[in-house]
Amino acid sequence: MVWSREFLAALVVGSLCASSVAQTTIYQAEGAALTGVTVETSTAGYTGSGYVDGFDADGDKITFTVNSDTSQLYDLSIIYAGIYGEKYTTVVLNGGAGSQIQLPETSSFTTLSGGQLLLNAGQNTIEIQSNWGWYLIDAISLAPSGERGSHDITTTPVNPNANSDARALLNYLGSIYGSKILSGQQDQESLDWVTNNVGKTPAILGVDLMDYTESRTSRGASSTDVDKAIAFANRGGITTFCWHWGAPSGLYDSSDQPWWSGFYTEASSFNIATALADTSGTNYNLLINDIDTIAVELKRLQSAGVPVLWRPLHEAEGGWFWWGAQGPEPAKQLYRIVYDRLTNYHGLNNLIWIWNSVDAAWYPGDDVVDIVSADDYTEGNGPISATYNRLVDLVNDKKIVAATEVGAIPDPAQLQAYGADWVYFCVWAGDYISGGQWNSLSFITSVYNDPYVLTLDEIQGWKSTN
Template sequence: MVTKRRMVIGWVAVNLLAGVPLAAAGTGEASSVIYEAEDGLLAGTTVGTASPGYSGSGYVTSFDDAADSLTFTVNVPVKGLYEIRLGYNGPYGDKRTTLAVNGQPAGEIALASTTGFKEIPATKALLNAGSNTIRIDRGWGWFEIDYLKVAPAPAPAPHQITKALVDPQVTPEAKSLMSFLVDTYGSKMLAGQQGYNNVSWLETNVGKKPALVGFDFIEYSPSRVEHGSTSTETEKAIDWDRQGGAVTFAWHWNAPKGLIDEPGKEWWRGFYTDSTTFDIDYAMSHPESEDYKLLLRDIDAIAVQLKKLQDAKVPVLFRPLHEAEGGWFWWGAKGPEPCKALYRLLYERLTGVHNIHNLIWVWNSISPQWYPGDDVVDVVSFDSYPAAGDYSPQVSQYDRLVALSQNRKLIAMTENGSIPDPDLMDIYHTDWSWFCTWEGSFLTDGNTNTLAHLKKVYQHANVLTLDELPNLKTYGGGGGGVVTAPAAPSGLAAAAGDKQAVLSWTASAGAASYTVKRSAASGGPYTTVAAGITGTSYTDTGLTGGTTYYYVVTAANSAGESANSAQVSAVPTSGPAAPAGTLKVQYRAGNTNPADNTIAAHFNIKNTGTTAVKLSDLKLRYYFTKDGSQALQSWVDWAQIGSANVNRTFGTASGTGADTYVELSFTDAAGSIPAGGQSGDIQLRIAKSDWSNFSETGDYSFDGTKIAYGDWNKVMLHLNGSVIWGSAPN
């Protein structure tokens, strides 16, 4: 059992005009009042009577236009937290609507498909004594509102969550992670972010790294691999785990076959129902069919990646078949039964056939009809995308998950746009174990989540970030989430260069920063050269050639500093910079489709010489046609040397297949490439400001056939202003 914490849901504004008491005070039950929808204030909506089973004299429908709404006025005797229940009818599929309470956003309400009028818990709301307004807005989908019921909210029941996982053979690392999540549930929430490339943005703009990063198996789907897709998500996840963070994986599973592949329904949209003819119901009911065997093929392909993670001792919060009840993904297109069967097939094949046991199984639906069963689910979850700037804690969805799991499972917000306000969680009794903000504009547009809100969340006492985590691999549950000092870094290596030494090491779990120390004598005493390093490399410059230098590195977090690492030494040279011919650029197409809205080019710079080369002395140019006058934008989605250490600028070019180039340059913090070494992956992405398509066919530097790294002289590399590799277009 764990301590409760709270959080606020959605926004609700409803003017309920005529209140009918359902239970009088003094009966031993909380007094509740029902407000008939037809008595409310209608804006663009109408009263209907055609659907049978409603209460009162009718219901409100025709939420057609953006401004259409139904507003009630609710009167309560005292200020406090009240439960709002909703009577509605939702034929023809699942719907959603939004609420506002006293003019303030109060969250999104999921309206499951019904065959008649039913009552559901809609939200909880902090109401003032006297008159309050609750508004129901259009949302999306056709629905009919019968009434609202208002009653004092009951006190939350204590959680009944244990640390036992559904897989009896689960790895020690997964047990430790689950133990930590259970111990902190109700008092702390893990900050999460989708996309490893966004970690550096958060560190730069917010000053913190998340505790959890979301990854995706999407590009490992065999039907995408057949089109040339490649991925390094597994390697990125291992790297994040080595830094001490928690890892979660989703799988935008491209359908195994039946990709329509026409404009608007391209092959790479094959996880959407409208872009494939693949029938999950047929496949699951015909285990002898090719379709079923292709499902097994795809699961086996993902098992390869999960096995890599298991071998690296990475526990994974695994969330397959997400958002199924929405129907927009093929795995949910035929209703709950085939989807639940596929989820169980995933569980049984991964654990029973492939012996994958590093997973904490996360189910992503609030509907009881879609729930696959307690025996295959460790965590229940919801993906939350309320209106931009709506920081309410989504009480309705949380309460429905409590009911679904009978308060015996952890509850997580596995995707989100706007991040719930932790202060509101205390008011509304909502305990999300973690959130995971989706990438792109949801994080950076300043509207969905303002920078001030991001800083508030990441610096909140109830929100855990990377620097506040214990060692998640060895956490035993007795520490209650108390941070301990990290272990000393391992794998320290030194490469000598021209009057410099290039150091690199393996990340220590739970470390927030590193300190490099140097001595002129073996064994010390050591003097601090640099502190507060957040990466796992450092270049010590200004050294004397021919002199031996001795180095150690320590790791630190809020709990203290580690012991020294093992010592290494380096003897810098006094030679000139690397001569021409000792550097080369390797390239692969990160996106092989020449006619979509993204250019994705991946690079690796190799040093074949005998002297280390500073990356800050290099500039790399990739040539292309921009196909229009729109402004260009670029990102480095991931780089082994750190995305924040790679700068991008656009320039004008001329020649066959090019009118533009993008130039990559590197900060001093990027370090050096040692003799015989390489930069590692640098993953560049370019798009237009309006996200219109490029036409890369014939572009000078593009080659869609290059799906594996190879030397490529159509990417140019400069060393201190001189061309050292490749050539510009003629």
């Protein structure tokens, strides 16, 4: 949404650093408390008496003080200019959990949604913090949130030949969507840590098909993740696979960029756009060969009766993985090739297809996506509501939404307060779950004992009842 300067001016009520919020109200950035940033006027189109520039160092921020008559949920909008390219900012309410907000590139001041904020009755602080910096902040606005209607999601798989296992899984997810959230943990060792230290086991095990393809196995890599997934499914659990796809060729394999980092853009010369442009070329055939290799492993899961929450080409829009390095069109094309090859050529009917980017320009289409998702590594155990709302809007609330990777587990109470109805979360492995910085043991324990959060013991029989 873009508002005209005239419309904004009609809403402005001065700098308003401490005003009661009763309707849509603009808070000018130049009237907030400034830390490490400056008020400027050289870029035209701002409202008020200026805008705030800087945000080029850790700790740079602006702090708004807002009074609310009641404890209430508000829609936040941010009026900004992204003249230095696409960036990210972090919004922090009352010194608590942060929410990462994408700021697309713009040529002028623009208004976009910053998600929702649950203001306390009385005084509140809202910080706009430097994240991936260099953007201009003109103002923010707050308006009381309306009631969210009932979800209108589909649980019909995009693959018309999806088998009964896949259909049961998607039906089960639909049956709990909006009322419960499934707990998930990446990596078997980290899942076992949760079991041993919390006394409950996550409902979902996250594993990876990374070490099954030629560019890695030829250098000594191996994996038992498929076996772990089958074993976990036999315990009544649900499995999700990502694929850190090592570039099929062009690995630098240097001290700075070792072969095992070959899924990163900077670790190889592999160019997805040129590979897809020549369907008779070596690199295109290497892509197909890798997909065929992965199909062998997915068929093992299908034969074992294991439906898979399947998340290929994750985080494409970030560009840090080679499949997203050339922009949205090659990434979407590759995703459709993977879908077609696995579904129509290999007859894999046990897959629930998950897309893992938020930007609409990257979305490959409703006909090849069952679930939309995002990965979020914002600290503070917040509800990640801004990202959730963007995903709901992306698919017009027609598909289930999942938090497929998180560093900080979202607080169940905040999830319910914000109406951020993620169907599951999956915490990344290692220190993210066990190190104590991202999630304290006491907090993890409280989450796993919360009635809103489903664990392995609480989902037994999900397949037979769906």
